[in-house]
Amino acid sequence: MTDLIQRYGRGLSWLSIGLTAFWLLALVILPYLGLFEQSFRPYLPVDEIGGPNDHYTLHNYMALFSNPQDITLCLPGKDTIPGSPIYLPDLVVNWPIHLYIFILTIVYSSVVTLIVLMLCYPIAYCMAKVMDPRSLPTFFLLLVIPLWVSELMRSFSWYIILSLNGPLSTLLMDLGILSAPVRWTWGLCGYSGIMVGLIYTYVLFMLFPVYNAMTSLDSNQIEAAEDLGAGWIRKHWRVIIPHCKPGIASGSVTVFMLAASSLLVPSLLASPKSRWFTEVIQQWMFESHDWNSGAAYAFLLLVVCTIFVTVMMKLFKVGLSDIAK
Amino acid sequence: MSASVELRSVTMDFGKYRAVDNVSVKINPGEFFSFLGPSGCGKTTILRMVSGFIEPTAGQVLIGDQDMRGIGPNKRPTAMIFQNLALFPLMTVWENISFGLEVRGVDKTTRRAKAEELLKLVELPGVADRFPSQLSGGQRQRVAIARALAVEPQLMLLDEPLSALDLKLRQHMRAELRAIQKRTNVTFIYITHDQGEALAMSDRVAVMSRGQIQQVDVPQKIYNTPANGFVASFVGENNKFTGELTSVSDGAGKFKTDVGEFTVTLGQGVSKESKCRLYVRPEHIGFAGKSKSHVNAIPVTVEDVSFEGNFAVVLMRDKAGRRRSAEVRNDPMNPPPQPGTSTTITFDPDKALVLLDSEAVAYAERD
Numbered sequence: 001m002t003d004l005i006q007r008y009g010r011g012l013s014w015l016s017i018g019l020t021a022f023w024l025l026a027l028v029i030l031p032y033l034g035l036f037e038q039s040f041r042p043y044l045p046v047d048e049i050g051g052p053n054d055h056y057t058l059h060n061y062m063a064l065f066s067n068p069q070d071i072t073l074c075l076p077g078k079d080t081i082p083g084s085p086i087y088l089p090d091l092v093v094n095w096p097i098h099l100y101i102f103i104l105t106i107v108y109s110s111v112v113t114l115i116v117l118m119l120c121y122p123i124a125y126c127m128a129k130v131m132d133p134r135s136l137p138t139f140f141l142l143l144v145i146p147l148w149v150s151e152l153m154r155s156f157s158w159y160i161i162l163s164l165n166g167p168l169s170t171l172l173m174d175l176g177i178l179s180a181p182v183r184w185t186w187g188l189c190g191y192s193g194i195m196v197g198l199i200y201t202y203v204l205f206m207l208f209p210v211y212n213a214m215t216s217l218d219s220n221q222i223e224a225a226e227d228l229g230a231g232w233i234r235k236h237w238r239v240i241i242p243h244c245k246p247g248i249a250s251g252s253v254t255v256f257m258l259a260a261s262s263l264l265v266p267s268l269l270a271s272p273k274s275r276w277f278t279e280v281i282q283q284w285m286f287e288s289h290d291w292n293s294g295a296a297y298a299f300l301l302l303v304v305c306t307i308f309v310t311v312m313m314k315l316f317k318v319g320l321s322d323i324a325k
Numbered sequence: 326m327s328a329s330v331e332l333r334s335v336t337m338d339f340g341k342y343r344a345v346d347n348v349s350v351k352i353n354p355g356e357f358f359s360f361l362g363p364s365g366c367g368k369t370t371i372l373r374m375v376s377g378f379i380e381p382t383a384g385q386v387l388i389g390d391q392d393m394r395g396i397g398p399n400k401r402p403t404a405m406i407f408q409n410l411a412l413f414p415l416m417t418v419w420e421n422i423s424f425g426l427e428v429r430g431v432d433k434t435t436r437r438a439k440a441e442e443l444l445k446l447v448e449l450p451g452v453a454d455r456f457p458s459q460l461s462g463g464q465r466q467r468v469a470i471a472r473a474l475a476v477e478p479q480l481m482l483l484d485e486p487l488s489a490l491d492l493k494l495r496q497h498m499r500a501e502l503r504a505i506q507k508r509t510n511v512t513f514i515y516i517t518h519d520q521g522e523a524l525a526m527s528d529r530v531a532v533m534s535r536g537q538i539q540q541v542d543v544p545q546k547i548y549n550t551p552a553n554g555f556v557a558s559f560v561g562e563n564n565k566f567t568g569e570l571t572s573v574s575d576g577a578g579k580f581k582t583d584v585g586e587f588t589v590t591l592g593q594g595v596s597k598e599s600k601c602r603l604y605v606r607p608e609h610i611g612f613a614g615k616s617k618s619h620v621n622a623i624p625v626t627v628e629d630v631s632f633e634g635n636f637a638v639v640l641m642r643d644k645a646g647r648r649r650s651a652e653v654r655n656d657p658m659n660p661p662p663q664p665g666t667s668t669t670i671t672f673d674p675d676k677a678l679v680l681l682d683s684e685a686v687a688y689a690e691r692d
């Protein structure tokens with residue numbers, strides 16, 4: 001603090017502190033507090049707000065567990081994996097529909113995180129330990145340029161690529177690999193389009209932390225492991241992955257949170273079967289104009305995702321301080 | 326078990342840069358062999374070719390008479406001690422030591438027992454459950470040695486492992502390493518730029534410069550009869566004289582310089598036509614008090630005397646203005662000449678070596 005004042009003078013220091021405080025308080029904390037308070041009040045006509053019916057209740061939160069519907073669970077079978085020999089009979093359950101969407105969102109976000117990690121780990125390893133450092137700036141540029149294009153544009157381009165008579169189907173048909181166009185967004189129980197979009201959008205959020213962790217690993221340690229007889233699996237499992245764990249954790253948390261809270265990709269690359277929890281929140285707020293329920297759902301998403309991430313970090317023995325590195 | 330190592334005309338190019346140039350050497354089983362040279366001379370490259378991290382551009386590396394081409398570092402009977410030790414920071418000491426055994430599928434109890442046993446061998450008991458970061462530099466050094474020994478290598482490769490330690494510890498670890506080598510009888514290949522280390526520890530030393538081996542010999546021969554000017558300059562101090570051979574007969578000759586003509590001994594491969602210089606070590610320089618009619622005498626002026634305890638270094642200038650130095654044993658009855666006095670220095674013909682002066686000399690002097 002005194003250091004700050006010494007360096008920039010009294011005026012500039014207080015100005016920057018004041019602006020940061022204003023930004024945090026007025027633009028972040030207060031709106032959240034407002035929504036949080038609102039989420040505990042019922043959705044009422046304007047003239048009843050502040051009236052006898054306007055009291056605190058958990059009704060908005062409990063809505064997640066109401067409205068049970070018959071849902072046909074998507075299990076691996078002929079419909080989901082073309083040509084699969086496994087055939088499981090349809091399993092119909094009677095679950096609250098929003099809860100079901102909520103669970104699917106968490107599950108698919110986890111799968112997206114896992115796939116992104118599996119894509120990024122070898123790339124990060126090559127960049128940090130195999131590639132000629134002189135070619136890295138070019139490589140980085142090629143990786144980052146797509147990030148400069150707006151998310152909307154990128155999602156739309158995938159929408160075009162994956163569409164029924166789009167470039168991908170046409171190309172594969174011209175090559176004789178496919179005989180009829182494929183609905184690319186309908187696979188994986190209707191979530192394949194969303195998965196492709198989310199992976200493409202958030203892949204760099206995993207790549208950079210993992211790459212950073214990888215560069216800080218002393219190459220001599222890899223060589224020492226090799227020298228002591230370790231094959232490549234053990235080399236990665238015992239030496240490289242443990243070292244990169246903070247980077248992997250930080251990337252995974254970022255990708256998971258971004259995927260679970262993404263709205264644009266799940267709406268654009270949707271299929272008739274797919275629903276994302278953010279879409280439900282959006283419906284509450286902008287279609288039903290029920291901001292109270294929307295806020296309650298949004299907080300549920302935030303809290304559950306935070307708990308999920310915390311549990312995962314405990315499971316993989318990563319501390320919060322590791323991620324901050 | 327210890328293995329022999331043979332390099333047959335090994336060459337290593339990195340792009341246009343030739344790091345190792347046609348090196349051939351044979352290292353005997355159970356030998357403590359050092360590669361000594363300035364940084365960039367190719368000694369580390371040789372070690373990395375023996376360990377298998379890189380494959381030579383040309384030539385063969387043989388370990389125990391078996392050609393190692395195409396055999397990865399994890400399949401060679403070698404264990405390396407890295408310059409920065411490269412201990413695994415996230416594993417405990419005993420896990421570090423037994424990593425090589427874990428790779429070989431040894432069960433945990435046996436691994437733990439073996440780690441404890443090796444910790445005793447390197448005189449570091451009771452630290453098995455600590456992490457490397459909790460140990461001192463010397464302790465980490467011992468853990469690295471134990472980790473390498475755990476895989477029972479036939480060949481140990483050491484890449485300047487003592488350079489990170491302070492002087493006292495370094496000297497202690499020298500003796501320690503030597504003792505461990507004798508106890509285990511494993512072939513050691515030791516890389517260093519520190520001539521003291523190489524001379525004190527090794528059975529034989531290879532002096533390297535610019536990717537080539539200049540001389541392979543026992544430490545005494547390296548110091549006393551260097552093969553060329555580079556070896557003489559790199560190992561120990563020397564008074565160097567530029568000039569030319571005027572007469573040559575049966576390993577001896579006359580060398581003419583601008584401060585006089587001297588009777589000298591000819592080094593390896595020196596003939597009248599060869600480019601060469603005269604080398605005289607400071608400890609072989611005497612002061613002409615009694616024998617005034619010495620064959621090799623140079624009048625000088627004493628500039629400075631630095632007293633080191635058991636010996637003193639006398640710095641002088643000859644009449645051509647070049648600096649000369651002499652090392653004299655401490656003797657209260659016979660003190661060295663005082664600064665400012667004019668005197669005459671002498672040296673015996675058999676201690677005055679005329680050595681081949683290739684490009685390597687210029688290289689050593691630039692360093």
